[in-house]
Amino acid sequence: MADDKEREGTELVVAEFHKKIKDAFEVFDHEANNTVDVREIGTIIRSLGCCPSEGELHDLILEVEEEEPTGYIRFEKFLPVMTKVLLEKRYRPIPEDILLRAFEVLDPSKRGFLTKEELIKYMTEEGEPFSQEEMEEMLSAAIDPESNSIRYKDYIAMMVVDDG
Amino acid sequence: MSTHDLEDMGCGTSSSTKDRKSEKALKAALVIQNWYRGYSARLKARQRYALTIFQSIEYADEQGQLQLSNFFSFMLENYTQIHKKDPELVARLFGSTLQDYKDRQDYVSRIDVPDSYHGPRLQFPLTFTDIDLLVEAFKQQQILHAHYVLEVLFETKKVLKQMPNFTHVKTSPSKELTICGDLHGKLDDLFLIFYKNGLPSGSNTYIFNGDFVDRGKHSIEILMILFVSFLVYPNDLHLNRGNHEDFMMNLRYGFTKEILHKYKIHGKKILQILEDVYTWLPIGTIIDNEILVIHGGISESTDLNLLHRIERNKMKSVLMSPIPLDEDHDNDLKKNKINTTIIPREVKTNGSLSEQLTKHEWEQVIDILWSDPRGKRGCYPNTSRGGGCYFGPDITSKVLNKYQLKMLIRSHECKPEGYEICHDGKVVTVFSASNYYEEGSNRGAYIKLCSGMNLRFFQYQVTKATCLRPLYQRVNTIESSAIRILKERMISRKTDLIRAFQLQDRSKSGKLPMGQWAFSMENILGLNLPWRSLSPHLVTIDKNGNINYMSSFEDIHIQKPVKEAQSTLIETLYRYRSDLQIIFNVIDSDHSGLISMEEFRAMWKLFNSHYSIHIDDFQIDDLAERMDLNKDGSIDFNEFLKAFYVVHKLDNVNKSDSKLA
Numbered sequence: 001m002a003d004d005k006e007r008e009g010t011e012l013v014v015a016e017f018h019k020k021i022k023d024a025f026e027v028f029d030h031e032a033n034n035t036v037d038v039r040e041i042g043t044i045i046r047s048l049g050c051c052p053s054e055g056e057l058h059d060l061i062l063e064v065e066e067e068e069p070t071g072y073i074r075f076e077k078f079l080p081v082m083t084k085v086l087l088e089k090r091y092r093p094i095p096e097d098i099l100l101r102a103f104e105v106l107d108p109s110k111r112g113f114l115t116k117e118e119l120i121k122y123m124t125e126e127g128e129p130f131s132q133e134e135m136e137e138m139l140s141a142a143i144d145p146e147s148n149s150i151r152y153k154d155y156i157a158m159m160v161v162d163d164g
Numbered sequence: 165m166s167t168h169d170l171e172d173m174g175c176g177t178s179s180s181t182k183d184r185k186s187e188k189a190l191k192a193a194l195v196i197q198n199w200y201r202g203y204s205a206r207l208k209a210r211q212r213y214a215l216t217i218f219q220s221i222e223y224a225d226e227q228g229q230l231q232l233s234n235f236f237s238f239m240l241e242n243y244t245q246i247h248k249k250d251p252e253l254v255a256r257l258f259g260s261t262l263q264d265y266k267d268r269q270d271y272v273s274r275i276d277v278p279d280s281y282h283g284p285r286l287q288f289p290l291t292f293t294d295i296d297l298l299v300e301a302f303k304q305q306q307i308l309h310a311h312y313v314l315e316v317l318f319e320t321k322k323v324l325k326q327m328p329n330f331t332h333v334k335t336s337p338s339k340e341l342t343i344c345g346d347l348h349g350k351l352d353d354l355f356l357i358f359y360k361n362g363l364p365s366g367s368n369t370y371i372f373n374g375d376f377v378d379r380g381k382h383s384i385e386i387l388m389i390l391f392v393s394f395l396v397y398p399n400d401l402h403l404n405r406g407n408h409e410d411f412m413m414n415l416r417y418g419f420t421k422e423i424l425h426k427y428k429i430h431g432k433k434i435l436q437i438l439e440d441v442y443t444w445l446p447i448g449t450i451i452d453n454e455i456l457v458i459h460g461g462i463s464e465s466t467d468l469n470l471l472h473r474i475e476r477n478k479m480k481s482v483l484m485s486p487i488p489l490d491e492d493h494d495n496d497l498k499k500n501k502i503n504t505t506i507i508p509r510e511v512k513t514n515g516s517l518s519e520q521l522t523k524h525e526w527e528q529v530i531d532i533l534w535s536d537p538r539g540k541r542g543c544y545p546n547t548s549r550g551g552g553c554y555f556g557p558d559i560t561s562k563v564l565n566k567y568q569l570k571m572l573i574r575s576h577e578c579k580p581e582g583y584e585i586c587h588d589g590k591v592v593t594v595f596s597a598s599n600y601y602e603e604g605s606n607r608g609a610y611i612k613l614c615s616g617m618n619l620r621f622f623q624y625q626v627t628k629a630t631c632l633r634p635l636y637q638r639v640n641t642i643e644s645s646a647i648r649i650l651k652e653r654m655i656s657r658k659t660d661l662i663r664a665f666q667l668q669d670r671s672k673s674g675k676l677p678m679g680q681w682a683f684s685m686e687n688i689l690g691l692n693l694p695w696r697s698l699s700p701h702l703v704t705i706d707k708n709g710n711i712n713y714m715s716s717f718e719d720i721h722i723q724k725p726v727k728e729a730q731s732t733l734i735e736t737l738y739r740y741r742s743d744l745q746i747i748f749n750v751i752d753s754d755h756s757g758l759i760s761m762e763e764f765r766a767m768w769k770l771f772n773s774h775y776s777i778h779i780d781d782f783q784i785d786d787l788a789e790r791m792d793l794n795k796d797g798s799i800d801f802n803e804f805l806k807a808f809y810v811v812h813k814l815d816n817v818n819k820s821d822s823k824l825a
Binding site: 031134 | 191192195197200201203204205209210213216537538633635636679695696
C-alpha cells in the first residue's frame with residue numbers, strides 16, 4: 001500500500017515535471033514544431049532552476065543531440081533527460097554564502113571590493129572564461145559607478161533578491 | 165571537480181602555496197561564473213516569457229477584430245431591422261466610403277498657413293531639401309501644418325494611383341536595397357535607421373513593408389516622411405500596405421486618436437483623405453523576379469496573377485468584407501439569421517457590385533496582409549489573429565516554386581532580435597520597431613541586399629537613457645509590464661474564471677492543484693502561455709504547491725463607475741471596451757465625441773445579440789443615466805468608456821518603493 005502511494009506520488013511529481021519542462025521548452029520553440037535551437041538549451045535548463053557548469057552543459061547537450069547534430073534539439077529527446085536531471089536534483093544552484101566566499105577568496109586582503117580590472121582578469125582568464133558579452137553584461141550591473149569597483153556583498157544581495 | 169568545495173584542497177601531494185592559491189582562485193572563479201550564467205539565463209528566460217505574454221495578448225486582441233468584422237457584416241445583413249428604427253444609422257456607419265470631398269485645389273488652398281507658424285514649410289514640387297527639412301523639424305518635435313499634410317496626401321494618392329499592385333525592382337552589384345519592417349509610429353527607430361543607413365535617395369533605395377502607423381506616438385510624422393520621400397523618389401522608395409494601413413484598425417490602435425489630437429480643426433479631413441490613400445498603397449514588391457516582399461504572408465491558395473490584376477483600391481478595410489449583392493444575394497438569404505429581406509439597392513455601403521472586390525479577391529488580400537509562417541506543415545486559419553492563415557514550410561515551397569521565386573521577405577510579427585529566418589531560409593521576417601512592447605523588449609532590424617541574394621541584417625535598439633540600463637532592470641520593466649496586462653486580462657474574465665475554479669474545488673477550500681489551475685486559466689483566457697512558470701507572479705502558492713486561486717484578484721479590480729452597478733456588467737463592458745470604442749467612433753462620423761441616446765441604445769442592442777452577452781438593455785440605459793453622461797440626449801462615449809479602467813492596488817505602493825531601480 002505504501003509502495004503504491006509512493007509510486008503514485010512519484011508519478012504525480014513526474015507528470016508535473018513534464019509539464020514544467022514542456023512550458024519552458026515551448027517558450028523557445030519559435031516555429032512551434034517541438035524543436036529549439038541548440039544554443040538556447042543552456043538557457044532552458046537554467047531557467048528550470050539547474051546550474052550546470054559549461055562542461056556539464058556540454059555533456060548534457062551531447063545526450064540530447066541527434067546522432068548527426070542538426071543544430072536543433074527535439075523535445076522527445078530533451079524530455080526524458082531533463083526529467084531525470086530534475087528527479088535526481090542534479091546541478092543544484094550555488095547557495096549565497098558559498099558565492100560570497102568565492103568573492104572573498106578573490107579579495108584576500110579583505111577590502112570588501114574587487115577592482116574592475118581584477119574582476120575582468122579572473123572572469124575572462126580563469127575557470128570557464130566569460131565571453132566579452134558576458135563580461136560586459138556582468139559589469140553593467142555589478143560596477144558601483146562612484147568607486148568604479150565591485151562591492152561584492154552589495155552586488156550579491158541585490159542579485160539574490162531579484163532572482164526569482 | 166565539484167565547484168562547491170572551496171575548502172577541498174586536493175589530495176595533499178606537496179603543492180606550493182602559490183599553486184594552492186591559484187587553485188583556490190580557479191575554483192572561486194568557477195563558482196562565480198557558474199552562478200552568473202545561471203542567473204543570466206534565468207533573466208533571459210523571464211524576458212522570453214514576458215514577450216510571449218505580450219504577443220499572445222496582442223494576437224488575441226487582433227482576434228477581436230474578426231469578431232468585430234463579423235459584427236459589421238451581421239449588422240449589414242440585418243439592415244432592414246435597424247433601418248426601421250434608425251435609417252440614418254447604418255447609412256452613416258458605412259457611408260464613410262462615399263466621401264465626396266471637394267476638389268483638392270478648392271480645399272487645400274483655402275487652408276491658410278499663418279505667419280505665426282514656425283514649423284516646416286514644404287515647397288511643391290518637392291525635392292530632397294524637403295525630406296531633410298521634415299526630418300530636422302520632427303527631431304525638434306514640430307508639427308507639420310495641416311495644409312501641407314493634406315497637400316502631401318493628395319499628391320501621394322495621385323502618384324500611387326499610377327503604381328501597379330506589385331512594384332518590380334531590380335538590384336545591381338552597385339546598388340543595394342534596404343528593406344524595413346513594421347515601424348508602428350516609432351519615429352526614433354526611423355531616425356536611427358536613417359542615421360545608420362542614410363536618407364532615401366536615387367542611390368539609396370528603400371522598401372518599407374507596411375504597418376507604418378498605430379501604437380506609437382508619431383505615426384503621422386512617419387507617414388509624412390515616407391510619403392514626401394516617395395514623392396521625391398517614386399522609383400526608389402517603395403511602400404507596401406500593411407494590415408494597419410486601414411482606417412478601421414486606426415480607430416482602435418491609436419492613429420485616429422493621434423490625428424484628432426494633433427489636428428483639431430482639420431483632423432477629420434485628414435482622416436478622410438487618408439482612408440483613400442491607404443487603398444492605393446501597393447500590395448507588395450518583387451525583387452529581381454526572385455524575392456517577394458509583402459507584409460504578412462501567404463496561403464496555399466495565394467494567386468499572384470490574380471493579385472496583380474485586382475483593383476486594389478476597392479479593399480477599404482479588413483473589417484468590411486464584401487457583402488453579397490444581387491446574384492450572391494439569393495443564396496445568402498437562406499443564411500440570414502433573422503428572417504428579413506435584404507434590399508440591396510438601398511444599401512449604399514460598399515456600393516454596387518462594381519465597387520467591391522469579390523469575396524475571393526478580398527480573402528486573397530487578407531491572406532497577404534495577415535498570415536504568419538509556422539513550423540507545422542499545411543495551411544490553417546490564423547486563429548490567434550482571426551484573419552489570414554498559418555502557413556507551413558511546404559506551403560512556402562509550393563507557392564514560391566509555382567511563381568519561380570526563391571524567397572519571401574515579410575514583417576507583421578515582432579521578433580526579439582528584430583528579424584528571424586525560417587522555413588529553411590526561404591522565409592525572412594524583418595521588424596523595425598525596437599522596444600515594441602516595452603522598453604527593452606526587442607531589437608529592431610533592417611535588411612540590405614543586392615543581386616546574388618546575400619542578405620545582410622542590421623540590428624539596433626533605441627534607448628531613452630543615455631546609457632543602457634543593466635539587463636536585469638530592463639527585464640524587470642518588461643516583466644512587470646507583461647504581468648500587469650495579463651492581470652488586466654484576468655480581471656476582465658473574473659467571473660468566468662472563478663466559476664471554473666470553483667467547479668473543480670469540490671471541498672471549497674479556495675485551493676487548487678497547479679495542473680487544474682493552469683488548465684482553467686488556459687481554457688478561459690484562451691491564451692497559450694507557460695502558466696506554471698508564470699504562477700508565482702499571478703497567485704500565491706501554499707507550501708504544498710497548491711494555488712490559492714482567489715489571490716490573483718486581491719490587488720486588482722475594475723473601478724466601478726457607479727457603486728450599484730453589477731460586477732458582471734462592469735466586467736463585460738471592460739472586456740469589450742476596445743470594440744465599443746471602434747463602433748462608437750464609426751457612428752460618430754463628425755468626430756464630435758457624442759452620439760445620440762437612440763444610437764447608443766440601437767448599437768448596444770445589436771452588440772448584445774451578436775456577441776451573445778446576457779445583459780439587459782435597461783441595465784445599460786440605467787448605467788448611462790447614473791453616470792450622468794447624458795448631455796441633451798447625447799452620450800459622451802469617451803467619458804463612458806474611460807470610466808471602466810482597472811485599478812492596480814499596488815500602484816501607489818510601487819511608486820514609493822525604490823526596489824532595485
